[in-house]
Amino acid sequence: MENVKILICDDSILARKQLKDIILSYGYTDFIEASNGQEAIELYKEHKPDLAFLDIVMPIKDGVEAIKEIRAFDPKAYIIIVSSVGTQTQLKNAILEGAKDFVQKPYVDSAITEILKRRFEGR
């Protein structure tokens, strides 16, 4: 499996672990972890990951603000929101900022593996 870098940003260590476990069992092993939006932006700029998973409700800077800054730096950034607050407004804001998908928590594993397939299959 080709090596790809995946950024996981969630203030919950548990949420990061759950996401990592699914991705690991799918076969990707190169992770960058952030626990708030600001860290995600900085780590994105440093590592330029191929895919980023962002939570919304986080301290310091939330996920939607982070998408905006990441996309200003890299308009091609492939960002997926994984959040428990999939409301009309949050969904709309995430889409308008350029999120590719919005996964409502709690999710089933296949919701994540589908995204990996879509992103990396045939690359």
Add this chain to the structure above:
Amino acid sequence: MHTQFFGNFLLNKGVITPEQLIDALKVQAYAHKKFGTLAIHSGYMSASEVEDVYITQTHFDKHFGELATELGYLSADQVDELLDTQLPDYMLLGQILVEQKIITRIEFENLIAEYQSAYEIYDLDLIDEQKDMVEKLLANFYLPEDAPYSQNILSYLTLFFNNLVRFIGEDFTPLNIIVLPEVPTNFCVSQDVEGSFSFLSALDMEPETAVAFASRYMNEELTEMDEYVRASMEDFLNLHNGLFSVNMSNDFSMELHLHPPVINEHTTLATESPSYLLPIIYSFGTINFIFSVKMSASLEDIPAAGESDTQGADGPESGSDRSEAAPEETPDRSEAAPEETPDRSEAALEEMPD
């Protein structure tokens, strides 16, 4: 209640594009519920029967209910009942997508059925004995000053018990709700939620109980208090509040803003108004759920769940500035509720013909 916003379900399925969703949400703020949508929602009519009435309506200048009765699809009592029925906003979203010819009415009916079978959670999906216990507990317990929010509080706590069953286990016994002016904490995680219905929520328990709680939540045997135990309590609370905000948005276009959960160990929870303390006994220990309504929003701004008119939905733009969200974001809702009577007539329902 549902575990996902209907618009997100349609998006994930690839039924609509993000642009189509955003356009439809913009229109939703001004859209009027139609009688046909109410009839489908109630289950009294199928999509093809509704379609038949709309086609017939092009030949006869009659109201939907009148024609549906003549065609034998509805009884007069059902028409009266539907005129008084609330329509959740996600049904209005579907109606708009039909009007915009993005989906057909039959597809809408099928999508709703699929959405409900996959994402609907039923009120108190508990064993009978326990259901009685929880229902008795929730009946009429709220404080007089919380009365305007009583429906919201009831929905919130019902969802809480549902989430306990889903994520921790159904082997619990709820004790009577205690009202406290302030709450001393043990190991406690709290989360503030702001909007036209603002509140503080918290989970408090002994550290050993927290370890057992986290073991259940993670489905993994934990032995000591560590960051995963803290994260489990935060996650559970955040998930519960997140799902509540999704439902308020899905049904009433009410947008709530969640703050990140905070840990309050051995302190006193500062709340503006009295707190409800719900002790819940599990075999592994007692967990305390704490809930306190914030009275910052003025009474006119309350979109009381189950009582608000779907036509008074917030504009989709309104929630964009989430920090100062609630009070300003519902300009038409405060007027909508008391003055909804003129729109209640069938003529108003049908004033936007296909």
